[in-house]
Amino acid sequence: MGGDAGVHTIDTDEELQRMADLHLPGYSMAKRRSEEEEEQAPVVEASPFLCASTRRIVLISPYPNLLHELIRDLSADCYDLMVFHRVDDFVLHNLQADLYLLDGGAANVLGSDPGFRTFIADPAKRKRSIAIKSQRGPAAYGGKAARQAAEAWGLTSAAPHEMLDRVGQWLLREPAEAGDGDAGLLGFKNLVIDTKRMTVFRSGDRIDLTKTEYELLLHFIQAEGAVLTREHMMEDIWGAAFFGNSNVVDVHVKSLRRKLGDSAVSPSYIETVRGVGYRLAD
Structure with a gap:
């Protein structure tokens, strides 16, 4: 077909610029202004959130998935959080921490776990321990035995939704664990x-x-x-x-x-x- 002879192909940016000037008056001026404003605009980079200082917290629970909100909030508040499933973990007994959060809703943490008595018999660890109160509602677990164990050892208790404030208040009063x-x-x-x-x-x-x-x-x-x-x-x-x-x-x-x-x-x-x-x- 001979129709292609009347088609004008645009091969360069300069040709595109001339075509725009013919059909869109003011295009070149607006484009230059936009480019100048883009060059002059300050580059805003998202700064990472850095923790100036942190305190180490150990959370001991066989069911950390039920405490995921507390774990998330403690991590977001710059605490160096470590989670253990068992209180008789060898690494745990040789680890220094500023605070220990014991899952008070789990009977096999407070009482029936064979390592609990060894752990809680250490005055330094007992002094730095807080029991997390039993969960309520559909996610409830643990029971009377766990609560009695926490009371018997004189552990301070707080509900999961109260724990973040309680941790902050406790760490303000107490010096950091001596390394x-x-x-x-x-x-x-x-x-x-x-x-x-x-x-x-x-x-x-x-x-x-x-x-x-x-x-x-x-x-x-x-x-x-x-x-x-x-x-x-x-x-x-x-x-x-x-x-x-x-x-x-x-x-x-x-x-x-x-x-x-x-x-x-x-x-x-x-x-x-x-x-x-x-x-x-x-």
Whole structure:
């Protein structure tokens, strides 16, 4: 056919530009303006979200799929989260963590798991453990035995939807778990004791204590809430050969309280157990 002779083929961008100028007035100006604006527009790149610091949390549950929302939220909040299915895992017993979340809805975690007693008998781990309350509704599991086990060991409990706030509050109060580089740090509420340097800090401010006051406070914290009798403290701190009156303990405790800003009537740190001795306040 001879119709192809009248067809004009556009082979280059320049020819396309001339054709557009003929049929679309102003096309070239609009195109140049668009290209200039594109060149001048700032390049916005999505910055990755970086965690400036993190705390390690271990979650122990045979059914982590039922806690997927909690796992997601903890990870999103920059916690270094590790999940174990069994509490008697060898790696778990040799792992340092800032906080342990125990699935309180699983009877084979709190009670029947053979490794649970070994785990919870470690004062450092028990102090840093929170039980996750049993699930309700269609996803319910566990039961009375698990709840009784958590209560028997005095574990703090929180529902899964409350756990994120509870974890944040707990980690604000407690110092980070001491690793190899931080060995010798003990904490209670807003008190931190550096046992290497024999120094005490309250909310970051150093408190000057005598050697006896320091040893008293150290004894209270290491006892983890157990009642210490005056006789026990006299023997441990002053020695078996000391024949002084037990009132000497009261004198030094009074001085220690004063330096800590504590009150005997409404104690924050040291509570009096009448007729027996003293213990850490709840």
